Amino acid sequence: MTSRKQEKFEMILDAAEKVIAENGFHGSQVSKIAKEAGVADGTIYLYFKKKEDILISLFEDRLGKLVALFNASIEESSTAAEALRKVCEIHFTQLEQNVNLAYVTQIELRQSSLELRKAIGLSVKPYIQLIENILIRGIAEKSFRADLDTKLTRHLLFGAMDEVVTSWLISGRKYSLSAQVDKTVDFFLRGLK
Amino acid sequence: MTSRKQEKFEMILDAAEKVIAENGFHGSQVSKIAKEAGVADGTIYLYFKKKEDILISLFEDRLGKLVALFNASIEESSTAAEALRKVCEIHFTQLEQNVNLAYVTQIELRQSSLELRKAIGLSVKPYIQLIENILIRGIAEKSFRADLDTKLTRHLLFGAMDEVVTSWLISGRKYSLSAQVDKTVDFFLRGLK
Amino acid sequence: MTSRKQEKFEMILDAAEKVIAENGFHGSQVSKIAKEAGVADGTIYLYFKKKEDILISLFEDRLGKLVALFNASIEESSTAAEALRKVCEIHFTQLEQNVNLAYVTQIELRQSSLELRKAIGLSVKPYIQLIENILIRGIAEKSFRADLDTKLTRHLLFGAMDEVVTSWLISGRKYSLSAQVDKTVDFFLRGLK
Amino acid sequence: MTSRKQEKFEMILDAAEKVIAENGFHGSQVSKIAKEAGVADGTIYLYFKKKEDILISLFEDRLGKLVALFNASIEESSTAAEALRKVCEIHFTQLEQNVNLAYVTQIELRQSSLELRKAIGLSVKPYIQLIENILIRGIAEKSFRADLDTKLTRHLLFGAMDEVVTSWLISGRKYSLSAQVDKTVDFFLRGLK
DNA sequence: TATGAATGAGTCTTCATTCAT
DNA sequence: AATGAATGAAGACTCATTCAT
Numbered sequence A, B, C, D: 001m002t003s004r005k006q007e008k009f010e011m012i013l014d015a016a017e018k019v020i021a022e023n024g025f026h027g028s029q030v031s032k033i034a035k036e037a038g039v040a041d042g043t044i045y046l047y048f049k050k051k052e053d054i055l056i057s058l059f060e061d062r063l064g065k066l067v068a069l070f071n072a073s074i075e076e077s078s079t080a081a082e083a084l085r086k087v088c089e090i091h092f093t094q095l096e097q098n099v100n101l102a103y104v105t106q107i108e109l110r111q112s113s114l115e116l117r118k119a120i121g122l123s124v125k126p127y128i129q130l131i132e133n134i135l136i137r138g139i140a141e142k143s144f145r146a147d148l149d150t151k152l153t154r155h156l157l158f159g160a161m162d163e164v165v166t167s168w169l170i171s172g173r174k175y176s177l178s179a180q181v182d183k184t185v186d187f188f189l190r191g192l193k
Numbered sequence E: 001t002a003t004g005a006a007t008g009a010g011t012c013t014t015c016a017t018t019c020a021t
Numbered sequence F: 001a002a003t004g005a006a007t008g009a010a011g012a013c014t015c016a017t018t019c020a021t
Helices: A002-023 A030-037 A041-047 A051-076 A080-097 A099-111 A114-140 A150-170 A178-192 B002-023 B030-037 B041-047 B051-076 B080-097 B099-111 B114-140 B150-170 B178-192 C002-023 C030-037 C041-047 C051-076 C080-097 C099-111 C114-140 C150-170 C178-192 D002-023 D030-037 D041-047 D051-076 D080-097 D099-111 D114-140 D150-170 D178-192
Strands: none
Touching: A002 A030, A002 A041, A002 A051, A002 A099, A030 A041, A051 A080, A051 A099, A051 A114, A080 A099, A080 A114, A080 A150, A080 A178, A099 A114, A099 A150, A114 A150, A150 A178, A150 B150, A150 B178, A178 B150, A178 B178, B002 B030, B002 B041, B002 B051, B002 B099, B030 B041, B051 B080, B051 B099, B051 B114, B080 B099, B080 B114, B080 B150, B080 B178, B099 B114, B099 B150, B114 B150, B150 B178, C002 C030, C002 C041, C002 C051, C002 C099, C030 C041, C051 C080, C051 C099, C051 C114, C080 C099, C080 C114, C080 C150, C080 C178, C099 C114, C099 C150, C114 C150, C150 C178, C150 D150, C150 D178, C178 D150, C178 D178, D002 D030, D002 D041, D002 D051, D002 D099, D030 D041, D051 D080, D051 D099, D051 D114, D080 D099, D080 D114, D080 D150, D080 D178, D099 D114, D099 D150, D114 D150, D150 D178
């Protein structure tokens, strides 16, 4: 039962991702998502209370999976610098390999209401926190400056990576995103040390 | 005549800025903007072809003024490093002093259609270019690394500053934004040298 | 299912006929038609793509039924002259008995856009053709002149009948329309023989 | 003064005729007519009380000129049959030579409100009356049947000619309209004698 | 659980008309 | 007489959500 429910829940999320990537945020009506998912419009409301909840769940689910990837990699990393490199690598590589997801997160979901954006912000928070943890670890390791403002710097790093992904998308993906990892991390580490 | 027309044009832009900041993008009906500007609904359409054009003009106008400020300051700067500091200072200070504008640029205008975002992107481009010019100047001055990828780095810098402003806003402006300039520029310069 | 859909489709057409006859073309808002039909405004758009489509469907439906009547009668007619009399009789009698329909076809629907009028023209064509077929039959029977220009004459006959109906309506229906059949057909037959 | 006023009055009528023929009834805004006439929008309202009045005046003026032509020709005619031929000839020839006028009278002006159409009907009445007078004259001359219902027949004749013009226009004017005069009048005269 | 027909609130835009200059 | 900037009423259409089956 629950697994069956879970299954349909994910079918709807997959459908939403595809529909939004193909039609844009404003072209993604509930009826279109329902059709893509192979269910009736009303069925959507057995799994989600409001349309917005689909989008929030979508973002939570996808970002949750990324954060899990991050955590696994970080544990394997012997230094904070290595962990930071891993984070940037996963960030760029995953979005490069999943263009639909990239469009949805970088372009489409940002067109939503303030309320939705706040909910999305909650999903991003663990990621921002994860970056800060690496900074704290680096300071403890004495590989990063002790006078770093970790609250500020975590935003500098996230914002920088985020913008690089967005500009890569808007440019039409004319170059390799993952090829930007080394130069990006290099810039970060010089700033941190 | 023209000045009178220009005057009303700006009255509408001011009204739009205020209404959007107060009600959010989706709560800003044309009728509300007209009322705030003290004109009839139809009058809006003597100055703007479509509702979207109000937003595009608003962004162009405000960002244009900022870029003018940037240009003036940069000319006075004797070094690229100093110019970069000026840019960050103006970026943070102006938005801190004009919270309505900050809300509109960081939160509301990003909720718009792809078409509008493209138009906005055109307004941002000169700013991104201005940052790159500083980088090029720094390399020429030999104060920045010669192996910098200026195309990538301009996005790293812009994205970092942009995210700092947004997180400051979302946090409820609980701390001083301009107080972040030194640490931000310090991080940048270490990465650039 | 389909019959239920068909049922509502016709309820809307009936409502549209009544509303247009009572309020005129320009006074017939979608909301008024919906109210008369006892459905919500949005329901209209489950059955018709645009407002104009209601009018086209209305015309097609009503004229289609008339043409069916014509065809049945003509088959029973032993001569072309008799068939022509039947056509005129049905034309006048039907519109006299259904004043709402008469108003809609003679007055209101002619106020529509060129696009709509073209669609309506397509519905009238079978009727014009039917008249021409009678002319051809009459020539074959040698009861009508062999030198008749059937393409021209079908318009002369249709236009004459059409104008008689319109002037009867505009006059305020102060006399019997069906009482004009004999004299009208008499005039026609003299011209045709 | 008055002649100067008259002059501008006619400039506006000419402009309206051209604009309606080119843009259709619904595409003919007051501002467009004003521009074509070379006056300001407000100036229109010094000569016409409402937009509708432009159209009514246009129809009155043009049809008035036609009726004058008819009257002149009829006086020259020695028989009612000849007069009827003249009428049909002028009707077809004038509209064939003035396609703009033909479009405006046959297609565009019929898309107007009931009120306007009634006003236009008043302009048509003298023409209908003129046709009836010919019929009466023919009966007096004993060249037409004494049992003719002149009230009915005048509509049969007008409607027939009107429809022939309209179908010629809608067909794209692929054939000569004036070439239809002989056959049309022939049909009429057979019906009348 | 699932369906999908029905609902109805909500808004941009046009354009005839006015009136201060 | 002439201007043209300003007015503001009016309406088609969409789509998230519900509920009878």
